[in-house]
Amino acid sequence: MTFDPAPIAGSFAVVEPHGTKITHYFYEHLFANNPDVRGLFARHMEEQEDRLWNALGVLVANLQDTEMVIRMLRSLGARHVGYGALPEHFPAVGASLLATLKHFAGEAWTPEAEQSWTALYEVITSTMGEAMAAAAADRTEPTPGG
């Protein structure tokens, strides 16, 4: 993995205390720019804790443990097939994620932070995307003999 964990963890630590304001900003940004994905998140909006942001927190806390990060992203990717998420949704989610981090990070949003988050999101996209493709292929494979 080619990102630098330090500016990622540093900016995330500044953003995190903003609590639910972060997720409101993120979903408003995502749905305003991509109304087509709104329907996929119907149940999600009723959750008190935002699971996407919790998952990001777990990833950020474990960036030194490459194997754990990859394992978690593969498992997330496989589950996302069931949510109707598609590979082409990833740039939209990534753009809203970075816009949200930038909004709340203030001065902690340095060029290094932006570069490292961009590189991390590329790893997220490719690793989740590969697992999604594999899980989708498993689903559509005809069962032997039937």
Ligand code: HEM
């Ligand atoms: C940064 C990348 C992402 C992370 C870390 C992430 C994380 C999560 C997590 C933790 C959940 C809760 C369920 C579970 O653990 O399986 C979830 C649900 C979901 N995610 Fe993601 N996700 C990401 C990207 C995306 C993308 C690109 C889409 C596409 C639109 C998407 C759509 C959904 C949907 C529709 C659900 C189910 C919502 C519901 O419960 O109604 N996610 N995501």
